[in-house]
Amino acid sequence: MTLLNSDRRVAWLLGIAGLLPFIGASVLAWWAPAVWQVTAIYGFTYYSAVILSFLGGVHWGSALQVPRPGNTRRLLLAMVPSLIAWPALLFDIVTGLWVLLAGFMLIGGYDLSREGREGFPSWYFKLRGLLSVVVVLLHCVVLLRLSG
Template identity: 35%
Template sequence: MTEIPRTPLLLGFAGLLPFVWSVLTVLQPGLAEWGARTLGPRFAGAYVMLFYGAIILSFMSGVLWGFATRLHGARATTGYILSVLPALWAFFTTGGGVTSAGLSLIAGFIAILGIDWFFWRQGAAPDWWMQLRILLTIVVTTCLAIGVIFS
């Protein structure tokens, strides 16, 4: 196993903050009320994780597109096609309420691991990529599951 560089690890953890905040506001109504009053209603409850989750799936499409640029021929074509799927998934599946959107996001984040693995196996992603992605995906999907269950 290759050690995850400090900067991507710290930025990855920072990217988890909205998911964790959302869980805290789902589980603690008083905190949700404070967050809604202080930060605005879109910064409390399950809305945070659903909105941010769709943004992160779209962000991951951009990351994966970057990996696709490192491939050639049919593998590049496959890579470009795979790279747009997370954004399209987020766009087409995150409506319909907390349960539906949350489950769709969970499926999307788990599916990205397969796409990540494709790029990693092709040598287009860094050696440490899968370690980071698995770690982040566990936290994200756990937060989304809590949001689905308790919202």
């Protein structure tokens, strides 16, 4: 099943729009009044955990969509982002952000693997690659703010 061009455009627009909370919170973490900076950093962290969990759900859905060898493994691996994201919220904020950053890098690596690419159109990985790079860089921006 392939998406229509209009569906592909919507997927790209929604993906890019999904960066807005990351971008907004990163900006606020640096330049907002102190009270808002704290809220922005926590908001960034919570949103990060939600999105990381969502990425695992993408692979869960893919494994259920088309029966193929290795689906059991893929279903198990699809749980890993949630199992990284949830405990990250229990750590102190800096440790949690490092854990989330590692989680995004791990799921990005899995997305690039042969198994991770199965069932997805090639354009999806251009979108995921762009989104992953921006999200990782924004984690670094917020971590830099916390180190200063």
